[in-house]
Amino acid sequence: MSSAPSIRRATACLVLACAALALAGCDPAAGLYGQWELDSSKLQADLSQQGSVAAKLLPLMSLVQPTIEFKADGSCQAKVGGLGSSSSVGGKWRLVRQEGGKLVIAVHMDDEASEREISVMIADDDHIEMPLPSQVAGLGSKTVPFVRVKPK
Numbered sequence: 001m002s003s004a005p006s007i008r009r010a011t012a013c014l015v016l017a018c019a020a021l022a023l024a025g026c027d028p029a030a031g032l033y034g035q036w037e038l039d040s041s042k043l044q045a046d047l048s049q050q051g052s053v054a055a056k057l058l059p060l061m062s063l064v065q066p067t068i069e070f071k072a073d074g075s076c077q078a079k080v081g082g083l084g085s086s087s088s089v090g091g092k093w094r095l096v097r098q099e100g101g102k103l104v105i106a107v108h109m110d111d112e113a114s115e116r117e118i119s120v121m122i123a124d125d126d127h128i129e130m131p132l133p134s135q136v137a138g139l140g141s142k143t144v145p146f147v148r149v150k151p152k
Helices: 004-024 040-048 057-064
Strands: 034-038 067-070 075-080 087-099 102-109 116-124 127-131 143-148
Touching (some): 075 102
Antiparallel strands (some): 034 067, 034 143, 116 127, 127 143
């Protein structure tokens, strides 16, 4: 009796296992998944270098406590809170392209008329930077640092 069928079967299983392992690490957006909150200490350091107008924005940004969550299923949720009230809005996001450590994503929030592209810089596993949703006087096109929210 020949052992060729069992060798082919073993080889096929090995090829499938290698392919599954290779595909498991192929999601460039995986570093974005999770909940992120304003990194106020980094923002304070960045704004103090930009002058008095920008530095005055830190208390405002800290009061609204912005957070955003990106889920693997393509949904997202942005929240702002502070002063005893909070609001949140859901939406959808998708990866458009990867440019080195930067991800260009398309985001369509439920309260917006259309989808927009934003660039997210992934600094490391726990830090990203994203642009503000609109231009803010004194900041120009400054990005805002976020830190990953750790489970408690």
